[in-house]
Amino acid sequence: MKICVINFSGNVGKSVISQHLLKPRLENSEIIAVESINSDGTNDEKIKGKRYSDIMDKVMEHDNAIIDVGASNVEDFIQQMNKAIGSHEEFDYFIVPTIYKNKQITDTVATIEALSEVGIEKERIRVLFNLIDEDTILRKDFAPIFETTDIASISINAVIQENELFNRLHEIENFSSINNLVIDNTNYRELIQQTNDKSERLIYSRRLGLKRLAVGVERMLDNTFKELFK
Ligand SMILES: Nc1ncnc2c1ncn2[C@@H]1O[C@H](COP(=O)(O)OP(=O)(O)O)[C@@H](O)[C@H]1O
Ligand SMILES: [Mg+2]
Numbered sequence: 726m727k728i729c730v731i732n733f734s735g736n737v738g739k740s741v742i743s744q745h746l747l748k749p750r751l752e753n754s755e756i757i758a759v760e761s762i763n764s765d766g767t768n769d770e771k772i773k774g775k776r777y778s779d780i781m782d783k784v785m786e787h788d789n790a791i792i793d794v795g796a797s798n799v800e801d802f803i804q805q806m807n808k809a810i811g812s813h814e815e816f817d818y819f820i821v822p823t824i825y826k827n828k829q830i831t832d833t834v835a836t837i838e839a840l841s842e843v844g845i846e847k848e849r850i851r852v853l854f855n856l857i858d859e860d861t862i863l864r865k866d867f868a869p870i871f872e873t874t875d876i877a878s879i880s881i882n883a884v885i886q887e888n889e890l891f892n893r894l895h896e897i898e899n900f901s902s903i904n905n906l907v908i909d910n911t912n913y914r915e916l917i918q919q920t921n922d923k924s925e926r927l928i929y930s931r932r933l934g935l936k937r938l939a940v941g942v943e944r945m946l947d948n949t950f951k952e953l954f955k
Pocket of ligand 2: 739740741795
C-alpha cells in the first residue's frame with residue numbers, strides 16, 4: 726500500500742501520523758519525507774520535475790510506502806502530480822490530517838479541493854481528525870470540512886485523541902516505537918521500592934507513566950487505523 730500524508734498546513738500531525746499510526750501497521754514500510762532540504766544538504770525552494778520523478782522512484786522502490794509531504798512543498802508537489810498525468814494513481818490513499826484551528830481547517834478544505842481537481846476520487850481522499858479532546862464536537866467544530874463530503878471520505882470515527890505521549894517520546898533514549906514501550910516488561914514499581922534515591926525514583930516513575938500512556942495510545946491507534954481504511 727502507498728499512502729500520501731498531505732496538507733497545505735503544518736502542525737496538523739503529518740509526521741506523527743506517518744511515524745506512529747501508519748509505519749508500525751504497514752509491514753516493511755518506509756517513510757519518504759518530502760522536505761525542502763535536499764540530500765546534499767542544500768535548501769531547494771521548489772520541487773521541480775526532476776525532483777518529483779526522484780520522489781516517485783523512491784515510492785516505487787517499496788511495496789508499502791508512506792510519503793510525508795512537508796507543508797512548504799505541498800503546492801509544488803500537487804503541481805507536479807498534475808503535470809505527470811496519472812502519477813497520482815500510484816497512491817492508494819491520500820490522508821489529510823486536520824486539527825481544530827481556523828487556518829488549518831481552511832487549508833484542509835483547500836487541500837481536499839486541490840486533490841480532487843487532480844482527479845483523485847472521493848474514496849482515496851481520507852480526512853483524519855487529530856488532537857481531538859472530549860470537548861470536540863466534530864460536526865460543529867469542523868463544519869467546513871463536512872461540506873466536502875461529496876469529494877472526500879469523512880468519518881467521525883477516524884480520530885486521534887490529543888495525548889501527551891507524542892510530546893514526551895524524546896524522554897527515552899534510542900526510542901524506536903510506541904510498541905517498544907508497550908512490550909517493556911521492566912517491573913518499575915519494584916525498582917522504585919528498591920531505591921531511596923529521589924531522582925532515580927523519578928526516572929522509574931516517569932518510565933512507568935509513559936508505558937501506561939503507550940498502552941492506551943496503541944489501542945487508540947489500532948482503532949483509528951481500522952476506521953480510517955474502512
Ligand atoms: N494527537 C496528538 N496529541 C498530542 N500532540 C500531538 C498529536 N499529534 C501531533 N502532536 C504534536 O503536534 C506537533 C506537530 O505535529 P507534526 O507531526 O510535527 O505535524 P506536521 O508534520 O503536520 O507539521 C508535534 O509537536 C507533535 O508531537
Ligand atoms: Mg512534519
